[in-house]
Amino acid sequence: MQRRHDIDTLRFLAFGLVMVYHLGMAYVADWPWHLKSAHTAEWLQWPMRALNLWRLDLVFLVSGLALGLLMRREAPARALWRQRSARLLLPLAFGMAVVVPYQAYAQALAGGFIGPGFGAFLWRYAQGGPWPAGAFDGWQFGITWNHLWFLPYLWAYTSVLLLARRVLAPLAPRFQALRGAGLMLLPLVPLMLWSLLLRRHFPPTHDLINDWWMHAVYFTVFLYGWWIGTDAALWRELTRLRWWALGGAVFAFGAHLGVRLGLTTPWPWVRLAADAVSWWAIVAALGFAHRHLNRPWPWLGWARESVYPWYVLHQTLIIVALAWLMPLGLGPVAEPLLVLALTVLGCWSINDGLIRRVGWLRACFGLAPARTFSAPLQAQLPRQGQ
Numbered sequence: 001m002q003r004r005h006d007i008d009t010l011r012f013l014a015f016g017l018v019m020v021y022h023l024g025m026a027y028v029a030d031w032p033w034h035l036k037s038a039h040t041a042e043w044l045q046w047p048m049r050a051l052n053l054w055r056l057d058l059v060f061l062v063s064g065l066a067l068g069l070l071m072r073r074e075a076p077a078r079a080l081w082r083q084r085s086a087r088l089l090l091p092l093a094f095g096m097a098v099v100v101p102y103q104a105y106a107q108a109l110a111g112g113f114i115g116p117g118f119g120a121f122l123w124r125y126a127q128g129g130p131w132p133a134g135a136f137d138g139w140q141f142g143i144t145w146n147h148l149w150f151l152p153y154l155w156a157y158t159s160v161l162l163l164a165r166r167v168l169a170p171l172a173p174r175f176q177a178l179r180g181a182g183l184m185l186l187p188l189v190p191l192m193l194w195s196l197l198l199r200r201h202f203p204p205t206h207d208l209i210n211d212w213w214m215h216a217v218y219f220t221v222f223l224y225g226w227w228i229g230t231d232a233a234l235w236r237e238l239t240r241l242r243w244w245a246l247g248g249a250v251f252a253f254g255a256h257l258g259v260r261l262g263l264t265t266p267w268p269w270v271r272l273a274a275d276a277v278s279w280w281a282i283v284a285a286l287g288f289a290h291r292h293l294n295r296p297w298p299w300l301g302w303a304r305e306s307v308y309p310w311y312v313l314h315q316t317l318i319i320v321a322l323a324w325l326m327p328l329g330l331g332p333v334a335e336p337l338l339v340l341a342l343t344v345l346g347c348w349s350i351n352d353g354l355i356r357r358v359g360w361l362r363a364c365f366g367l368a369p370a371r372t373f374s375a376p377l378q379a380q381l382p383r384q385g386q
Contacts, residue, residue, distance in 0.1 A: 004069070004230060006294035010285065011062045012303040017055045019314045022147065023343070024048050026322055027336055034107040034137065034146070034315075035322050039332035050253055053274050054281040056150075060218045061282055063154055064225025067161065072229075077162045084158050087366045092151040094364040095312050100146050101125050104136040106319050111135065147315040149206040153215075156208070157222045168223065175227040176234045183237060184245065184283065190220050191275040196268055221282070228286075235290050242287025245280045252276035309351040309365040317346040 025033040028048050029040040070080060105121045108114045113135035114121060124131075128142030138144030145152070161168065178186060198213035205211045228234060256273035297303075321342040325335055355361045362370065 003296065004294070005296055005300060006289045007062065007065055007069070008300055008304050009293040009297065010058075010289040011066065012300075012307050013289075014055070014059045014062055014285075015307050015311050017051060018059065018311065019343070021048065021051055021055060022315050023318055023336065023340055024051075026318065026339070027332075034103050035110055035319050037322060037326060037335060039335060041332070046257070050277075053253070053256070054249075054278040057217065057221045057278045058282050058285055059150070060154070060157070061221040061225035061228075064157075064161075064222040065228060066225075067158060068226045068229045071165075077165065081159060081162050085155060086363070088151045088155040088158070090364060091308070091312055091366040092145065092148055092155075095148045095151075096143060096145050099312055099316050100144060100148060102316050103146050103319050104138070104144050106323050107136040108139075148312065149208070150311075152208050153218060154222075156215075157219050160219065161223065161226060168226075172227040172229065175224070176229070176231040178234070179237050180241070183234075183241065184248065184280065187224060188275060188279050191217060191279060192272050194220070195271040195275055199271055221278075235286075238283060238287040239291045240287070242284050242291065245283035245287060249277050249280035249284060252280060305356065305367060306347075306351050308367060309355045310347045312365055313347050313350060314343055317343045320346070 024044055025031060025048075026035060026037050027040055028044040029042040031045070031048070067084075070084075071077075101122055102118065104125065105114075105118055108121070108131070109116065111134070113132045125143060129139070130142065131139040133139065136144060137146060175187075194213060194216040198216055202210060202212040202214075204214050206214075228238075252273050256270055256277060259270040259273065318339060321339040325338055325342075328335075330338065351365075355365050356367070356370070359369070362368070
């Protein structure tokens with residue numbers, strides 16, 4: 001058995017990018033978010049846009065990779081589906097009831113839709129509202145999942161893939177046989193097709209029901225991750241192409257910005273360039289990770305167990321830190337640094353001091369029983385051509 005440390009490490013780093021992005025949302029000018037600092041900056045739009053074009057696609061692809069490694073253990077599909085349902089839906093329910101409500105409270109309070117008093121808000125939230133229009137993201141439904149939307153999406157894609165595995169599995173060797181320009185270009189075709197056919201009709205909503213463009217994109221890259229698996233020859237090719245893919249992603253992002261700034265023919269070229277950024281950035285990330293990160297880092301066992309609770313906790317802790325620090329007038333440098341520090345400290349102390357030590361909390365945050373947490377993702381690398 002050869003452990004795939006690069007996949008574990010890439011998963012940790014991918015969710016770390018999600019955390020950094022959500023911190024940036026509080027400070028990027030003209031982009032609405034749950035709570036905005038007074039110290040917003042327009043220049044942040046460009047690095048945030050560069051990150052936004054591929055960060056979630058990478059997370060879903062790595063999730064597909066992880067599912068493929070779990071399926072290699074030859075557990076029955078029904079048992080695997082029950083396990084994944086418990087690991088995804090219980091944290092979703094717990095997060096919506098316990099972790100997320102403060103985000104909605106802070107947003108509604110800052111917008112002047114409610115008065116102070118978190119206890120009164122929780123009582124009303126538990127009853128499903130009603131709320132004034134626009135009080136917080138998801139007010140129409142009475143409750144919200146905010147950043148936890150990723151969990152029901154991942155559960156839905158996992159369920160579809162497990163049901164359709166016998167149809168989709170025979171296509172894996174064809175994907176794994178892609179080389180050179182084929183690997184750089186052919187997986188782009190479905191992503192661009194979804195943009196052309198669905199983007200204008202189904203803009204992103206994160207409500208699960210009406211998000212068909214996002215479903216098409218995220219399930220496609222999730223499936224790519226499942227197909228990639230641990231095929232040794234394909235991973236060598238991803239490693240060989242890493243610099244070409246990075247250069248292509250930079251070039252495509254330059255084209256994306258050029259169309260946006262020139263405003264000459266913004267559609268469909270701006271979206272197609274964004275799709276190219278997404279896939280080529282993913283190829284580069286996979287290649288560099290396999291080349292440089294496939295080693296047993298001393299912190300990797302902790303990181304693998306911590307990434308899920310940190311994901312569930314981080315956005316609420318960002319908003320708690322913002323609500324506490326914004327009235328102090330700390331300035332555009334000290335405030336975001338302190339928000340980041342408090343968020344990291346909060347995630348670490350709650351996770352290591354409480355969640356990992358209490359059995360029922362482990363389940364509520366998607367963790368396995370304590371006796372199994374230390375083993376990282378692993379798989380037997382097949383021989384070339386297998």
